[in-house]
Amino acid sequence: MAQQKTAALIGSELLGPDTRLLSLGMSDSDLGFIGGQYIIVDSGIVIAGDKIAKRAYSVISTDKDQRQFRLAVRRIGNGPGSNFMHNLRPGAELKFSGPWGKFTAEPGIEDDNFICATDTGITAALGLLESRAMQSMRDRTRVLWLAESDNYFLPFQFVIEKFNRIGIRNFSVVKVPPIADSARELRTQQLVEAVVAEELPGRAYLCGDGAVAYMAQERLVSLGLSLDSIRIECFFNNPQRKAAAA
Ligand SMILES: Cc1cc2nc3c(=O)[nH]c(=O)nc-3n(C[C@H](O)[C@H](O)[C@H](O)COP(=O)(O)OP(=O)(O)OC[C@H]3O[C@@H](n4cnc5c(N)ncnc54)[C@H](O)[C@@H]3O)c2cc1C
Numbered sequence: 001m002a003q004q005k006t007a008a009l010i011g012s013e014l015l016g017p018d019t020r021l022l023s024l025g026m027s028d029s030d031l032g033f034i035g036g037q038y039i040i041v042d043s044g045i046v047i048a049g050d051k052i053a054k055r056a057y058s059v060i061s062t063d064k065d066q067r068q069f070r071l072a073v074r075r076i077g078n079g080p081g082s083n084f085m086h087n088l089r090p091g092a093e094l095k096f097s098g099p100w101g102k103f104t105a106e107p108g109i110e111d112d113n114f115i116c117a118t119d120t121g122i123t124a125a126l127g128l129l130e131s132r133a134m135q136s137m138r139d140r141t142r143v144l145w146l147a148e149s150d151n152y153f154l155p156f157q158f159v160i161e162k163f164n165r166i167g168i169r170n171f172s173v174v175k176v177p178p179i180a181d182s183a184r185e186l187r188t189q190q191l192v193e194a195v196v197a198e199e200l201p202g203r204a205y206l207c208g209d210g211a212v213a214y215m216a217q218e219r220l221v222s223l224g225l226s227l228d229s230i231r232i233e234c235f236f237n238n239p240q241r242k243a244a245a246a
Contacts, residue, residue, distance in 0.1 A: 009023070039098035058233070116205070123154075208235050
């Protein structure tokens with residue numbers, strides 16, 4: 001069974017109509033995360049099937065600091081997990097497990113990186129980019145963030161300032177049709193194509209909408225990139241989960 005950890009909410013900020021930035025302090029140990037990983041929050045809320053709502057949130061702050069960390073959470077309708085995170089009061093204790101995940105960089109890799117994040121997936125990309133392992137690779141990293149509007153999640157300016165501060169020079173933040181829009185597939189395909197056609201990366205990190213991530217993976221593999229050079233973190237629309245549930 002996963003070990004439960006706790007952190008306290010030490011600060012928060014609303015960055016948009018549905019976006020909350022949370023600063024957390026570890027109660028009595030280091031978090032022990034590598035940039036790009038996530039934690040699984042135990043909301044304590046009972047949902048259908050007599051289960052407890054436990055939800056994943058990627059750490060967006062640098063792994064140089066293991067005592068305090070930041071999360072950014074978009075409220076998804078009446079969803080139990082995201083509303084729990086939006087309603088946490090200062091001082092409240094957050095129970096979680098982790099860190100988890102393999103969406104991390106290997107230090108010492110000489111390849112050029114391509115990071116494609118959609119929607120809330122920008123959190124995993126930010127955590128990865130902020131990581132110690134990525135530090136020497138940032139000038140060899142192209143980043144594409146696709147989101148439906150400036151107030152969908154983290155404001156574009158917030159993310160652009162972060163890119164500038166950590167030395168990411170080759171990035172694009174592009175508006176795309178909303179998740180359920182039928183025009184989204186073609187538009188996201190065109191945008192990914194434009195980046196990979198320019199120059200094939202040696203390594204790719206794809207996160208957020210699973211439909212976009214797997215489309216990009218297929219294209220990269222068809223151009224010659226090996227599967228083990230590609231890391232994927234699906235936040236939603238995970239085709240593998242859908243297949244397992246079918
Ligand atoms: C590895 C991982 C890391 C994640 N990191 C973050 C993060 O840093 N910040 C963050 O806000 N969310 C993140 N998520 C999404 C998060 O775990 C929850 O799924 C989300 O908060 C919704 O939970 P809920 O209980 O409020 O709604 P639910 O009732 O569980 O979800 C309602 C529906 O919305 C879909 N959905 C979930 N997330 C999104 C989304 N972002 N956009 C559109 N539809 C969505 C779900 O698939 C579901 O169908 C991450 C998910 C994963 C798997």
